[in-house]
Amino acid sequence: MKVTIKQIAELAGVSIATVSKVINHKDQKITHQTRDRVLEVIKEQGYIPNRIASSMVTKRTKTLGLMIPDITNPFFPELARGVEDGANEMGYTLILCNSDNDLQKEESYLEMLQEKMVDGIIFTASSRRTTMSPAFLRLNTPVVSVDREIEGLRLEGKITVDNEKGAFEAVCYLIDKGYRKIYHISGPLSSKTAKDRYAGFLRAHEEKGVLPVEEHLIEGNYTSTMGYDHTIRLIEESVDFDSLFCGNDLIALGAYKALHEKNMRIPEDIGIIGFDDIYMAEIVSPGLTTVRQPSYTMGYKAAEMMIACIKNKDGVRKEWVLETKLMIRGSTQ
Structure with a gap:
């Protein structure tokens, strides 16, 4: 038979209201001894509070x-x-x-x-x-x-x-390392996240006095397939690029796969930076330089x-x- 809150109260020697306060974490004015006794009885009896009934009263x-x-x-x-x-x-x-x-x-x-x-x-x-x-x-x-x-x-x-700042710092790092032909494989620019990262990409070029290459923006979705397909396209169309700033790490990992398949070395031939710092960023070889989000x-x-x-x-x-x-x-x- 299912144990009731009334039975818990009787076994603990307290009122139903006291048991209810303990269950609902509203026991600030109840002594530690009383609260511990109620919790011990609840544990011994295997009592499970009826949250549906409780919510009808508390509206929570x-x-x-x-x-x-x-x-x-x-x-x-x-x-x-x-x-x-x-x-x-x-x-x-x-x-x-x-x-x-x-x-x-x-x-x-x-x-x-x-x-x-x-x-x-x-x-x-x-x-x-x-x-x-x-x-x-x-x-x-x-x-x-x-x-x-x-x-x-x-x-x-x-x-x-701060997506704009994160992207800005990443692209500044690429430029400081000597990369000049940077392509940005982005998520959909309908989202503020992608817009802000692209704004950081552009600000880094402006502040470093480097003109972005023509048709540097590739817009799509946040998937590894997106990164793979567009990196393959850049290679097969003989596009002159030396680095990729990717809208997230999944895009970057797709680019890794494409570059490996085309026997291109990372970072000697192409540098890559992602965004997110998912756990796989440390596992791939070489490790992925990326912007960590907490x-x-x-x-x-x-x-x-x-x-x-x-x-x-x-x-x-x-x-x-x-x-x-x-x-x-x-x-x-």
């Missing part, structure tokens, strides 16, 4: 939704781990949704998360998302954005990195920000712009 489910666009990109599982750790530490559980950069799927998940009555949604938009749809206009759940934004979407807060920290801070918003805490910082770091490895000489 202690659940967050997390929407990411591509779970196969190692950047996002690390971000998700940060969100999950932050949520768990504060007594919240997480529903993870992977949109696969599919706009319809993204919208369906938003509606599902609201049906599940999550207390807040932490959201990284698809790189294909350029405008708000009716699903976004109907949102009545607090939203914190991470990494990417949607113009016009009402947010409780946002976590980003993906775990981004996720953790998003959870902190969201839960502070849910609890209506005063003085909550609504925007974090985190610093990137250039990780110099063997793909640049």
Whole structure:
């Protein structure tokens, strides 16, 4: 037979209200001895709180939704781990949704998360998302954005990195190393992330007094296939280039594969810099020079920000712009 909260209260020798406060982490005014006794009885009896019943009273489910666009990109599982750790530490559980950069799927998940009555949604938009749809206009759940934004979407807060500065430092490093014929294989410029990285690419050329090569921008998506296909094209069309600044590490790894297949050496023939510093950047040979984003920290801070918003805490910082770091490895000489 399922143990009830009333039975827990009787076994612990306290009121039902006291047990409820302990379960819901509202036990600041309860003595340590009483709280420990209640928790011990809960453990002994294998009691599992009925969160649905509790949410009907508190109007809270202690659940967050997390929407990411591509779970196969190692950047996002690390971000998700940060969100999950932050949520768990504060007594919240997480529903993870992977949109696969599919706009319809993204919208369906938003509606599902609201049906599940999550207390807040932490959201990284698809790189294909350029405008708000009716699903976004109907949102009545607090939203914190991470990494990417949607113009016009009402947010409780946002976590980003300085993409322009990160790209600027990377391309300046290439130029300082003697590279002059730099091509930029970018994600879709419909996203602010890609726009900012391209702006950093251009600013580095301007400040270093180096003209970008003609047709230096190659726009596409954030996949290894994109990097591979366009690097093969550059080689087969005999394009004169000495380096690639890639919109993310997956693009860079696709470029690695193409260069290896064409018997071109990294960095002796072609230098490469990526963006993200996913775990594979250290594993490939030579190691990939890349711009590190603090993906775990981004996720953790998003959870902190969201839960502070849910609890209506005063003085909550609504925007974090985190610093990137250039990780110099063997793909640049």
